[in-house]
Amino acid sequence: MNLELLLILLIGVSLIVIMLGMPVALALGGCAVIYLLAEGFPLTQTAMELAFSIDKFTMLAIPLFMLAGSLMNAAKITDRIFDFAASIVGRVPGGLGHVNVLNSLVFAGMSGSALADVASLGPMQVRAMKQHGYDEKLAIGITLASASIGPILPPSIPLVMFGIIAQVSITQLFLGGVLPAFVIAGCLMTYIYIVARGRGYVSADPFSFRTVGRTFLRAAPPMLTPIIIVGGMTLGIFSPTEAATVAVLYALFLGGVVYRELTFKAALDALFEVASASAKLLFIIANAVLFGWVLTIGNIPQTAATAISTTFESPAMFMLLTLVSLLILGAIIENAILLLILAPMLVGVGTETFGLDPVHLGVTMVFCIMIGQYTPPLGLSLFLMKDLTGVPFGRVCAAVAPFLIPLIAALLIMAFVPQVVIWLPRTLGY
Amino acid sequence: MQPEAPDGTGWRRVAANPEIAVSMLLLIAVAGISSLQVIMRYVFNAALPWTEEISGMALVWMTFLGAVGLARLNLHARVEILSEIAAGRTWYELLEIALDLLGIAFLICVVIGGVDLVSQLSHERTPALRLPITYQVIAIPISAGLIALFMAIRVLRRIVGIARRPA
Numbered sequence: 024m025n026l027e028l029l030l031i032l033l034i035g036v037s038l039i040v041i042m043l044g045m046p047v048a049l050a051l052g053g054c055a056v057i058y059l060l061a062e063g064f065p066l067t068q069t070a071m072e073l074a075f076s077i078d079k080f081t082m083l084a085i086p087l088f089m090l091a092g093s094l095m096n097a098a099k100i101t102d103r104i105f106d107f108a109a110s111i112v113g114r115v116p117g118g119l120g121h122v123n124v125l126n127s128l129v130f131a132g133m134s135g136s137a138l139a140d141v142a143s144l145g146p147m148q149v150r151a152m153k154q155h156g157y158d159e160k161l162a163i164g165i166t167l168a169s170a171s172i173g174p175i176l177p178p179s180i181p182l183v184m185f186g187i188i189a190q191v192s193i194t195q196l197f198l199g200g201v202l203p204a205f206v207i208a209g210c211l212m213t214y215i216y217i218v219a220r221g222r223g224y225v226s227a228d229p230f231s232f233r234t235v236g237r238t239f240l241r242a243a244p245p246m247l248t249p250i251i252i253v254g255g256m257t258l259g260i261f262s263p264t265e266a267a268t269v270a271v272l273y274a275l276f277l278g279g280v281v282y283r284e285l286t287f288k289a290a291l292d293a294l295f296e297v298a299s300a301s302a303k304l305l306f307i308i309a310n311a312v313l314f315g316w317v318l319t320i321g322n323i324p325q326t327a328a329t330a331i332s333t334t335f336e337s338p339a340m341f342m343l344l345t346l347v348s349l350l351i352l353g354a355i356i357e358n359a360i361l362l363l364i365l366a367p368m369l370v371g372v373g374t375e376t377f378g379l380d381p382v383h384l385g386v387t388m389v390f391c392i393m394i395g396q397y398t399p400p401l402g403l404s405l406f407l408m409k410d411l412t413g414v415p416f417g418r419v420c421a422a423v424a425p426f427l428i429p430l431i432a433a434l435l436i437m438a439f440v441p442q443v444v445i446w447l448p449r450t451l452g453y
Numbered sequence: 454m455q456p457e458a459p460d461g462t463g464w465r466r467v468a469a470n471p472e473i474a475v476s477m478l479l480l481i482a483v484a485g486i487s488s489l490q491v492i493m494r495y496v497f498n499a500a501l502p503w504t505e506e507i508s509g510m511a512l513v514w515m516t517f518l519g520a521v522g523l524a525r526l527n528l529h530a531r532v533e534i535l536s537e538i539a540a541g542r543t544w545y546e547l548l549e550i551a552l553d554l555l556g557i558a559f560l561i562c563v564v565i566g567g568v569d570l571v572s573q574l575s576h577e578r579t580p581a582l583r584l585p586i587t588y589q590v591i592a593i594p595i596s597a598g599l600i601a602l603f604m605a606i607r608v609l610r611r612i613v614g615i616a617r618r619p620a
Contacts, residue, residue, distance in 0.1 A: 040552060040555065041531070041532055042534070042535070043535055043548060044531050044532055044533065044534075044548075044549065044552060045531060045552040045555065045556060046530065047529075047530050047531055048529060048530070049529075049556040049559055052559050053555060053556065053558070053559035056559055056562045056563075065566070065569070066563075066565050066569065067566045067567075067569045067573060068566070069563055069566045070563055070566035070567035070569070070570040070590070070593050070594065071566075071570055073567075073593050074513065074570070074590045074593045077512060077513060077516055078510065078589065080509065082509075082512060083483060083508055086480055086483065086512070086515070087484060087487065090480065090484060264487060265487070265491050265494075267487075268484070268487040268488055268490075268491050269491060271484050271487075272488055288463050291463060291467065292462050292463065292466075294477045294481065295467060295473065295477060297480060298473055298476040298477040298479075298519055299473055299476070299519055299522065301480070301516070301519070302515060302516050302517075302518070302519020302520055302522070302523060303519070303523055303528070303529065303530055304530075305515075305516040306516055306517070306519070306520040306523070307530055309516065360530065
């Protein structure tokens with residue numbers, strides 16, 4: 024049998040067994056092994072790829088950023104940020120909705136993960152909005168939608184993963200994510216303003232510069248985290264791994280010395296969760312690297328490039344196709360997995376055949392995949408929200424659905440106005 | 454990528470999951486070594502040459518031991534649509550057995566390849582610390598073997614479960 028055909032067949036089979044519920048890492052690895060055996064490679068090659076795929080220095084950034092975010096969470100810094108955001112935008116129609124978005128924007132810089140954002144801010148934000156007379160559905164929708172900013176504003180674990188897999192500079196990706204995060208926040212806040220104006224959701228507390236100043240001082244130390252990280256990386260002082268290390272040390276300093284709210288038990292739980300979450304992710308990455316290597320041996324990226332470039336003529340068409348397929352796939356495949364499988368294929372084609380900027384493509388793809396978290400049936404954030412609030416799954420889905428309008432608007436802006444993404448890294452000389 | 458937390462919290466949970474407990478220690482080691490490196494480099498301006506090697510090795514062990522724990526708890530990332538719909542049905546149990554057996558077959562290949570690789574590389578050493586490279590490589594066959602073992606136990610449990618079911 025033709026080997027290339029065999030490989031395409033194997034990819035199809037592994038996608039089917041993944042959909043049926045086989046652990047993703049094992050399906051990817053298994054597919055790779057069958058092909059390697061057919062090609063006549065020894066089994067040692069498989070073990071070699073697994074043993075030397077994740078021992079890279081950059082990979083350390085993934086567990087370390089996760090640890091920093093978890094420790095910040097464990098030290099209960101979120102309510103400080105909430106108060107600060109409330110003091111600024113409380114008076115605007117839809118006040119608490121905007122607080123919610125700003126809160127995510129600030130917190131995003133620390134957690135780097137949409138799920139962490141939903142888990143730590145979600146219950147508090149939904150409760151606060153309901154207390155102030157907001158509709159529960161609106162509260163859930165805003166909280167989920169605003170959590171999508173997390174993976175775009177640095178530090179961002181999906182962007183680190185993308186950088187490693189597609190071999191794009193992580194510093195550039197981080198810088199590229201800064202402006203789009205504000206674009207997303209802007210789109211969401213515009214939408215909330217329009218919805219809330221008709222319903223009269225306005226805070227009773229008068230605006231005061233004193234409150235802003237006081238809450239700012241309380242919230243300032245954690246808000247410095249993204250500035251330290253992005254600043255250090257931009258100036259070339261830190262590598263991504265060193266930035267992640269500094270973030271961990273800073274989180275320990277804030278939780279243990281400044282606020283003294285980080286208990287030993289909370290730190291222990293954070294360590295347990297980060298150890299298992301990063302093992303889960305890195306185990307898939309190790310197998311995805313093996314799978315990716317097999318794809319290269321089998322010339323799949325080139326074949327796909329030829330097929331795609333003969334079908335689509337313009338970069339815009341390619342971008343549109345990529346986004347539509349990611350949104351559809353994002354509904355059924357978990358975001359990290361989708362990123363690991365598709366990033367190497369699509370980035371090669373996008374940059375070489377269509378001349379797209381890899382940073383632009385990376386940030387846009389990551390955001391697109393994050394929106395996939397809000398579309399059933401496999402939206403991890405949706406399940407998390409259901410567990411946290413006890414609201415039925417169907418209602419959670421219905422709550423977030425209207426927010427897909429501003430989110431997709433932001434996505435289209437990022438996709439077709441590349442300057443939004445690449446202006447900052449370019450201006451800073453990258 | 455938060456995992457569905459296994460039962461309990463605190464020390465009780467750590468003690469109930471020894472592989473993940475070791476993973477936690479390795480995570481602390483990785484964070485500690487990286488911090489040491491950052492401090493040596495920026496405060497004392499004397500970068501240590503061996504930190505990347507050691508933390509890379511620790512990361513491999515952390516990941517693959519953690520993967521053993523996740524396999525025992527059945528928490529590896531997978532698409533759960535079908536299991537939400539059909540959990541408990543006999544045809545679905547049979548399907549899960551088949552998928553687990555496929556996984557076990559892959560893991561056995563990894564064990565065989567890993568053992569061969571360990572003997573092939575038995576004289577290789579790391580560049581900075583001159584540690585045997587097998588310290589890192591051996592994590593692969595050991596963890597693949599343990600994951601296969603836990604999956605095999607689950608397959609047996611499922612078979613027993615189906616056999617005991619009234620026809």
